[in-house]
Amino acid sequence: MRIQSVSSAALMGLVVASLALGGCPSKKPPVARPLPPPAPATTPTPPPAPAPSGAIQESPVVASPSIPEDPMAARSVDDLNRDSPLRAAFFEYDSAELTAEARAALDANAATLKKYRTWAVTIEGHCDERGTAEYNLALGERRAAAAHAYVVSLGVTADRLKTVSYGKEFPFDPGHDEAAYAKNRRAQFVITAK
């Protein structure tokens, strides 16, 4: 894991660079291939000579003022969770079936998690207050497990994901109406490491 996180900064820089230069985000890690140097007009100093083939050349890319920073990369885990790029999947009453909307949210989450490959995530299962506290622990776990299985099926590696059921102990909305219940029946993605 430690090795992964060290290389991630370099990888992320390369991904960002390729986006900024009009390239498509590559699905494969772009290692061992030097990027084209930035346009000379935008840099006050000429780029250093290209490194020998096989080495990663990253300093000119990162230094370039024309390349925007990835906002995700700069944010702390707490900041990320406060305004999370990962969406909650919502469920019907006493159900752990994934609706079309829940799948859409999980599709987006899977794409984000594949982009940020170092993020570790806990998928929390939650319930509305209408069920009993005891049974809801199991129902919440079933929801978390359904979300977990779906994002794994989309290619997110399972060892980055944990599931925890909180039953009905931590409602998102403290209200006592259907609008609140609908928000509380959820699988919530919490980033625990990046």
Place this chain on the structure above:
Amino acid sequence: MAFAAGLVIVAGVAIGAWTRKAPEPVSQVPQQPSEVVLSISGESGARPRYAVPDFITRGGDAETLEAARLMGSVLWDDLAFEREFYMVPRDTYRTIPAARSFTEIAFDRWRELGADGLVIGSVERTGPNTYRVEVRLYDVKSRRSVSAREYTGSASNPRLYAHTAADDIHQQQRALRGAARSRLTFSSDRDGERVANAVSPRDVKEIYISDYDGANQRRVTVTRKLNIMPRWSPDARAIAYTSYRRDFPDIYISLIYEGTLENPTKGRGQNWLPAWSPDGARICFTSTRDGNSELYVMDRDGSNLTRLTNNPAIDTTPTWSPSGTQIAFVSDRNGSPQIFIIDADGLNLRRITSESWCDRPTWSPAPFNEIAYASRTGPGYDIRIYDLATQERRQLTSGEGSNESPAYAPNGRHLAFMSTRTGRKQIFVMGRDGQDVRQITTVGNNYTPDWSK
């Protein structure tokens, strides 16, 4: 002797903030045949009418005077709780001169008040933090003492003397195991603390204990995490519960007298809802360690793990039969959550409810053979009881708020439960007929009670 016809038992009681021992006779008057019990009866078959005035103090300081008042009041409440006696209200005693010793009791005045039984107690300070308490029960008509007991111990918890005397009177007069020294445990958010490092504001819940009547409420866990669904060990020295102290649900056991903690499930999967076997040697619980919510049984230390259920549905919320040979639990294998019974070896499954939504089965102690549970009856739940012999069911609450998570008193005559009838979630107790509802908690929200055995 002034009470020659009575039983004289001298008992010592060790009383302390964290010790609760059954009184052990330190010496007994040798000529007393314990079979001879004079029972106080009421008029023409009615319940006997009992009066319990403030205890007598001998040269008492302010603290002892207050203890004497408190013991009388608590003993009256304890005797009222089992509803074996009609308790003459204490505010009607004012015109009767208070006894200053056991030899100056105005029996004729108590007779005028209609009392059949009269409990006179005395408190004497024997040291900086010790009391000697004597409690005598008189038959008012004959003016004779039918029982007299002496208790010695700490001055720190005067209520325990009253509780012990109440249990002794119920045992002697009614051959009944009283609940006065039993205790409750529950989960509470009353501290208003928030879970540390949470992604959103989340209220802490900690495990609490209290006397059966709600007195002496004390916090057991100090984790600033979620701690829920506590269960007393059969010896009432430990509480097993579900704790998120490591940010996932796992089973912990707090030994409340030693102040130590055990973690028998050791973080293997998510584990919750521990239920002690009647002998305290094993724990049945719910786990998703094999991918689905199933019931498992382990020894108290986590060894000898066996899986009890194997079904793609949810299986959870176990409770043992008093014999330890069967387990009732909740499963949604037929759709909604319903209550099933299975033999302790995992065989012989049968279903006992077909209702909207049922949870938290709680098997009664003997001699009752019934299972209490929460059943959805509208927007909320009510407490119902299923009689295993007659297969009949009855409902104890009737839609006053939502009523959930029933737990039996050790004598099976009462249940604790959670109710929203006064607004927030609070712990209540009631008789097994649904009468005599008493509120135990008032601060914060309080959930999922259990009653010591």
